[in-house]
Amino acid sequence: MDAEFADLIxxxxxxxxxxxxxxxxxVPRLELDPQSAIEVKRExxxxxxxxxxxxxxxxxxxxxxxxxxxxxxxxxxIPLLTRVVDELSVxxxxxxxGSEPPVDPELVELLRTNAAEAEVPAxxxxxxxxxDLSDPTNPTDPSDPPPAPEAPPAPATPxxxxxxxxxxxxxxxxxxxxGALDAVAERATQVRIMAIAGRQVVDRIYxxxxxxxxxxxxPQPTQVLAVLATMxxxxxxxxxxxxxxxxxxxxxxxxxxxxxxxxPMRGFLLSFARYARELARAVKKEVEVELEGEETRLDRRIAxxxxxxxxxxxxxxxxxxxxxxxxxxxxxxxxxxxxRIQALANGPKVRLVIADDGGGIDVARVIQQAxxxxxxxxxxxxxxxxxxxxxxxxxxxxxxxKQVSEISGRGVGLDVVANVVNRLGGEVFVESEARRGTTFIxxxxxxxxxxxxxxxxxxxxxxxxxxxxVRRATRLEAGGIVERDGRTLAVLAERLVPFVPLSRLYGQxxxxxxxxxxxxxxxxxxxxxxxxxxxxxxxxVRPITRRVPTDxxxxxxxxxxxxxxxxxxxxxxxxxxxxxxxxxxxxxxxVIRRVRVLLVDDSLVTREMERRLLEDAGFLVSAAxxxxxxxxxxAEETFDCVVTDIEMPRMDGFELAAQxxxxxxxxxxxxxxxxxxxxxxxxxxxxxxxxxxxLTKQSLDAGELVDLVRRLSGK
Numbered sequence: 001m002d003a004e005f006a007d008l009i010x011x012x013x014x015x016x017x018x019x020x021x022x023x024x025x026x027v028p029r030l031e032l033d034p035q036s037a038i039e040v041k042r043e044x045x046x047x048x049x050x051x052x053x054x055x056x057x058x059x060x061x062x063x064x065x066x067x068x069x070x071x072x073x074x075x076x077x078i079p080l081l082t083r084v085v086d087e088l089s090v091x092x093x094x095x096x097x098g099s100e101p102p103v104d105p106e107l108v109e110l111l112r113t114n115a116a117e118a119e120v121p122a123x124x125x126x127x128x129x130x131x132d133l134s135d136p137t138n139p140t141d142p143s144d145p146p147p148a149p150e151a152p153p154a155p156a157t158p159x160x161x162x163x164x165x166x167x168x169x170x171x172x173x174x175x176x177x178x179g180a181l182d183a184v185a186e187r188a189t190q191v192r193i194m195a196i197a198g199r200q201v202v203d204r205i206y207x208x209x210x211x212x213x214x215x216x217x218x219p220q221p222t223q224v225l226a227v228l229a230t231m232x233x234x235x236x237x238x239x240x241x242x243x244x245x246x247x248x249x250x251x252x253x254x255x256x257x258x259x260x261x262x263x264p265m266r267g268f269l270l271s272f273a274r275y276a277r278e279l280a281r282a283v284k285k286e287v288e289v290e291l292e293g294e295e296t297r298l299d300r301r302i303a304x305x306x307x308x309x310x311x312x313x314x315x316x317x318x319x320x321x322x323x324x325x326x327x328x329x330x331x332x333x334x335x336x337x338x339x340r341i342q343a344l345a346n347g348p349k350v351r352l353v354i355a356d357d358g359g360g361i362d363v364a365r366v367i368q369q370a371x372x373x374x375x376x377x378x379x380x381x382x383x384x385x386x387x388x389x390x391x392x393x394x395x396x397x398x399x400x401x402k403q404v405s406e407i408s409g410r411g412v413g414l415d416v417v418a419n420v421v422n423r424l425g426g427e428v429f430v431e432s433e434a435r436r437g438t439t440f441i442x443x444x445x446x447x448x449x450x451x452x453x454x455x456x457x458x459x460x461x462x463x464x465x466x467x468x469x470v471r472r473a474t475r476l477e478a479g480g481i482v483e484r485d486g487r488t489l490a491v492l493a494e495r496l497v498p499f500v501p502l503s504r505l506y507g508q509x510x511x512x513x514x515x516x517x518x519x520x521x522x523x524x525x526x527x528x529x530x531x532x533x534x535x536x537x538x539x540x541v542r543p544i545t546r547r548v549p550t551d552x553x554x555x556x557x558x559x560x561x562x563x564x565x566x567x568x569x570x571x572x573x574x575x576x577x578x579x580x581x582x583x584x585x586x587x588x589x590x591v592i593r594r595v596r597v598l599l600v601d602d603s604l605v606t607r608e609m610e611r612r613l614l615e616d617a618g619f620l621v622s623a624a625x626x627x628x629x630x631x632x633x634x635a636e637e638t639f640d641c642v643v644t645d646i647e648m649p650r651m652d653g654f655e656l657a658a659q660x661x662x663x664x665x666x667x668x669x670x671x672x673x674x675x676x677x678x679x680x681x682x683x684x685x686x687x688x689x690x691x692x693x694x695l696t697k698q699s700l701d702a703g704e705l706v707d708l709v710r711r712l713s714g715k
Contacts, residue, residue: 008271012054013096019043020089027081030070040081041070042416046308047088049315052282053275058103059091065108068115080114083107184256191253194246201239208232213698216676258447261301265343266294268303272314276339279318286325286336287318293343298350299447302424306352306444309417313354313440314341316414321358321438331435333357349426350446355439361432363389370398379485390430391524394418394572422521422572423543423555425451425468450538453558453568454517456530459508460594460618462566464558467536469519469526469571476514476529490516490527499527500574505553509594521571528574537561541568595713596620596637600630600644600656601674606697610643610674610705617706627651631659634666640713643705646675646682654689661690670712674700 023043026036048063066084069077087107094100208231215224273289280287322337329335342353367381370392376384392398396415421428426444453464480491488504490497497518503510511531518527539558555570597619601607607623614621622637624630626648633639642660646653653673660666673686678696686694693708 008054009095009098012050013092015050016047016088016092016095019047020085020092023085023088024082027078027085030078030081031075037070037073041067044070046311049275049311052278053271054095055278056091056095056100058100059088059095062088062091062103062108062111065111065115069111072115074114077114080111084111184253184260188253191246191249194242194249198239198242198246201235201242204235208235216698254449258299258449261299261447262297263300263303264295265298265303268298268307269294269341269343272310272341275311276314276318276341279315280322280337283319284324285318285322287322288336288338290338290340291342292340293345296343296345296350297446298343299445301448302444305420305424306442309420310352310354310442312414312417313442314339316440317354317356317358317438321356321360323359327359345446346443348446349443352442352444353439354442355437357437360434360436360438361390361393361430362434363432366390366392366398370395373398388524390432393430394428418572419555419570422570423541424448425466427521451541451558452536453539453541454536455534455560455566456502457532457534458502458506458530459510461506461508462534462564462618463502463506464537464539464566464568465517465528466568466571469521470517471520472518473533474516474518476516478512481514481529488529490529492516497527499529501529503529503531519571521575524575526571526575539566539568594618594620595641595709596622596639597709598630598633598639598642599623600627600642600648600653602626602645602648606645613702613705614643614709617709619706619709627653627656630656634660639669641670641672641709643672643674643709646673646677646686654685657686657691658689670709672705672708672712674705 023040026033026039026043029036030040044063044067048060048067051057051059051063062084066081069080084107087104091100091103208228212224212228215221215228218224269291273291276287276289317339318337322339323331323333325335328337338357340353340355342351342355344351344353363386367376367384367389370376370389371378371381375392375395375398394414394417396413398413398415418428421442421444424444426442428443429441430438431441432438452467454467454470456463456465474490474492476490482489482491482496487498488501490499497516499516501510502508503514510529514529515532516527516529517533518525520526537560539560541556541558543556544554551567553569553573554567555573556568557565558568559565595618597614599607599610599614599621601610601623602625604625607625611621611623622633622639624633627644628651630642630644634642644653644656648656651659653675657671657673660669660671671691673691673694674697675682675686675694676697678698683694692712695705695708
């Protein structure tokens with residue numbers, strides 16, 4: 001282990017322990033859960049790469065031998081791989097103490113023998129290796145020399161590379177301005193004081209509610225209502241002012257905290273440059289690495305999560321992109337290839353570029369492979385342009401590489417890169433020219449803030465979508481949807497737009513008039529239909545670990561300001577329209593119809609408040625100002641429950657309930673009375689005329705009303 005990496009040992013050990021814990025969890029489930037095999041492959045491959053970067057050869061050797069066994073997929077491999085995890089744990093703990101014990105040679109030999117005796121199965125979509133960014137551009141060419149026989153990788157020769165300063169590392173020791181820390185602490189205290197002050201306003205609102213209840217028994221309740229309205233307006237003004245101050249202070253606090261999280265990317269870029277050079281030596285290539293933007297600042301949390309994705313892009317550039325020196329000379333190129341790694345500030349975003357001057361990507365071969373694995377049909381492929389074809393590289397299950405090498409790995413592909421970048425609120429693009437090279441561009445926010453999401457209504461479900469991807473919203477008419485060639489299309493003026501019908505995917509009954517949302521995800525068009533959009537919210541999105549079976553359309557979970565959890569859709573997965581075609585048939589669900597409630601109350605204020613309570617619970621609510629209007633609506637539409645007041649002009653709630661019970665069609669229709677009358681005789685009368693439940697407005701509990709509607713309507 002090289003002394004130049006001594007300052008990175010704590011970071012390596014911390015990351016390795018996390019990966020070993022995930023390995024220990026997934027290895028015992030290899031024969032039961034296919035997803036576990038993918039996770040184990042990924043963890044072993046990443047741990048191997050980290051070991052190489054730290055020049056811990058024994059660890060890399062052991063990980064590679066374990067990969068071979070996993071790829072062979074022989075019965076009884078779980079005990080052997082469990083032993084590997086134990087051995088790796090011992091090695092990592094030794095590294096944490098500054099030593100590097102040799103790996104058990106008997107275990108390595110046993111792994112190699114086990115892998116050699118197995119017959120390697122044909123690759124399947126989930127196990128196809130990452131796309132080859134150089135092979136596609138090596139068609140038979142008379143000017144090209146025959147490929148040289150592949151020699152085993154030579155041991156990396158240490159080169160003097162200056163270790164990055166501690167203040168420049170992404171996740172290592174960081175110097176923090178003590179003045180900034182003092183400002184953050186002071187601001188946090190101010191926020192807490194303002195939050196406590198808000199409690200006084202809450203107490204006043206409770207006092208007003210108590211006065212309102214007492215005022216119901218006054219001889220002239222309208223006077224009480226007028227006074228209460230004036231007092232409520234004063235409280236609202238006071239509350240609004242306090243909220244503005246609290247939000248302003250919270251924004252200042254957030255800016256201070258984010259400033260502490262931003263770190264120069266020098267150490268981040270230097271580590272990738274070292275890795276690229278060492279990898280080039282191992283695969284017998286000559287590579288020069290250019291760095292730019294070492295002082296560009298990025299939130300260290302974003303940089304840490306991007307590390308594996310960018311490592312994969314660097315590995316692609318060296319192992320797949322850059323040709324061998326002999327091939328480059330035959331193509332009249334310099335013997336040494338060039339890899340450029342850039343970090344550029346771009347307003348509220350940081351643009352990361354990894355480019356090579358290698359062979360480029362064979363677009364025709366990409367399309368051919370996409371058709372072969374079923375990502376697109378032959379008809380769609382025939383009309384596919386270059387930009388659209390390159391986007392296919394980020395689809396799960398696509399690979400153009402014919403051979404698996406120790407460097408390229410197995411099953412850790414560009415789809416993983418796209419998922420990581422999208423989860424961080426960023427986008428990834430690819431550009432390529434035959435014989436001239438390939439460029440990957442990753443754009444991410446400069447700092448991790450709350451993410452803006454649109455809250456969507458799909459049947460009875462609430463689900464979120466990152467707001468940044470939506471460019472347009474159009475209301476779809478009932479006859480504006482057609483099915484053609486297995487796809488669902490929206491007819492918009494002179495356009496036919498293929499879209500994802502979320503109601504179908506989630507087994508929900510679609511609304512009569514749906515809303516079509518259109519946008520772009522990393523250059524790929526996205527369109528989906530929902531029942532409605534219930535506003536935009538700022539949330540913190542937590543990624544899904546995938547350790548248990550979950551909805552593959554979701555990339556994370558967020559808590560709304562109300563504390564309600566909602567799933568967050570993955571734009572990258574939704575944009576893969578071809579992949580989604582088979583999804584509804586693969587996961588049939590029972591269609592759940594939304595509960596329809598008829599709300600009857602002559603008070604506009606009360607009617608509006610109760611309507612909001614019921615709609616927030618996911619019910620479809622129609623409102624009537626009196627009993628006669630309610631009877632008219634019941635004659636025209638079907639309802640699952642009636643919620644009615646008692647005191648109404650002409651026909652009161654008692655008479656309405658009695659009349660409904662006298663009609664055979666409504667004999668079983670659930671009826672809930674919500675009234676200010678709280679005398680026992682009123683409750684008894686309500687139940688006698690046929691009401692199923694009786695609640696008082698003075699002590700109305702929203703949760704109790706919602707539960708009653710659900711229970712009585714049987715939904």
